[in-house]
Amino acid sequence: MNPIKIIIAGPRGRMGREAVNLVTNTEHFELTAVLDHKFDGMMLSDLEGFQSIANVPIYTDIDICLQKIEADVLIDLTTPEAGPHHVRTALNYNVRPVVGTTGFSKEELQEFEELCKQKELGCIIAPNFAIGAVLMMKFSQLAAKYFQDVEIVEMHHDKKLDAPSGTAVKTAEMIAAVREAKKQGHPNEKETIQGARGAEYDGMHIHSVRLPGLIAHQQVMFGSDGQSLTIRHDSFNRASFMSGVKVAVETVMKHNGFVYGLENILD
Ligand SMILES: NC(=O)C1=CN([C@@H]2O[C@H](COP(=O)(O)OP(=O)(O)OC[C@H]3O[C@@H](n4cnc5c(N)ncnc54)[C@H](OP(=O)(O)O)[C@@H]3O)[C@@H](O)[C@H]2O)C=CC1
Numbered sequence: 001m002n003p004i005k006i007i008i009a010g011p012r013g014r015m016g017r018e019a020v021n022l023v024t025n026t027e028h029f030e031l032t033a034v035l036d037h038k039f040d041g042m043m044l045s046d047l048e049g050f051q052s053i054a055n056v057p058i059y060t061d062i063d064i065c066l067q068k069i070e071a072d073v074l075i076d077l078t079t080p081e082a083g084p085h086h087v088r089t090a091l092n093y094n095v096r097p098v099v100g101t102t103g104f105s106k107e108e109l110q111e112f113e114e115l116c117k118q119k120e121l122g123c124i125i126a127p128n129f130a131i132g133a134v135l136m137m138k139f140s141q142l143a144a145k146y147f148q149d150v151e152i153v154e155m156h157h158d159k160k161l162d163a164p165s166g167t168a169v170k171t172a173e174m175i176a177a178v179r180e181a182k183k184q185g186h187p188n189e190k191e192t193i194q195g196a197r198g199a200e201y202d203g204m205h206i207h208s209v210r211l212p213g214l215i216a217h218q219q220v221m222f223g224s225d226g227q228s229l230t231i232r233h234d235s236f237n238r239a240s241f242m243s244g245v246k247v248a249v250e251t252v253m254k255h256n257g258f259v260y261g262l263e264n265i266l267d
């Protein structure tokens with residue numbers, strides 16, 4: 001079997017470094033290049049921390065990279081600004097995106113779904129690759145059938161660019177799909193400091209905590225008369241996301257069409 005040829009966008013990042021390790025340590029994966037916004041024309045092995053790991057070229061221009069380098073899959077772990085351009089361009093070059101980057105708009109997700117249909121290609125966008133986080137979202141969706149009142153509290157490191165987290169948005173979407181619509185809190189409640197009640201999604205509230213020392217954590221709190229239920233997931237390191245990235249790369253090669261959320265490809 002030929003290895004799956006992979007380009008990683010964002011290789012120097014916290015997630016990108018883990019992904020480089022994953023790809024270079026997986027027998028049926030082959031890293032063929034990386035995409036960065038710095039260090040054009042250098043080799044990844046020229047950079048600190050990669051000397052003994054990966055001797056592949058660095059490109060800063062995705063078009064040039066995809067014209068020159070053979071690839072089946074692009075793993076994107078960059079930023080909400082760079083990610084959508086990478087996905088769009090990869091699909092146009094018939095390369096299948098596996099995306100962990102969060103902060104994409106609804107319109108961008110719709111655009112990629114349409115492009116996948118046109119190109120008959122696979123693309124997997126997963127706001128969270130940790131299996132425990134996927135279960136937390138699914139358990140929350142189940143609980144929301146029985147508890148209408150819910151508050152989502154996501155907690156992340158203070159280098160995170162987007163708020164709320166992609167996981168919190170996906171959780172709210174999954175809950176909204178089954179929950180009887182309800183605007184929560186007192187009908188006359190008033191914020192005396194703006195933002196006190198967090199962000200609102202379909203009547204639910206999402207609270208974003210940013211602190212040094214945290215990695216990625218979320219609790220979904222349900223309440224009803226005389227009882228509460230809290231469903232919580234913690235990622236204590238970024239290796240926790242890598243088994244999900246591996247499954248997504250393997251699946252995107254067999255699956256044509258757009259997938260948003262790892263729960264849609266797990267048995
Ligand atoms: N789906 C999941 O399970 C998970 C998703 N994430 C998401 O993944 C993304 C990355 O997170 P994280 O690794 O923590 O972030 P980092 O900031 O550590 O990494 C992002 C990397 O992308 C680089 N970068 C910025 N712009 C470009 C560009 N145009 N082309 C190529 N590379 C670029 C940055 O370079 P520089 O630093 O020089 O700017 C940096 O090295 C975020 O959106 C985050 O929310 C994170 C964890 C899990």
Ligand SMILES: O=C(O)C1=N[C@H](C(=O)O)C[C@H](O)C1
Nearest residue numbers: 102127128160165166167216
């Ligand atoms: O930026 C992060 O770190 C994470 N981002 C993802 C998100 O926005 O949900 C996944 C995980 O929570 C870590």
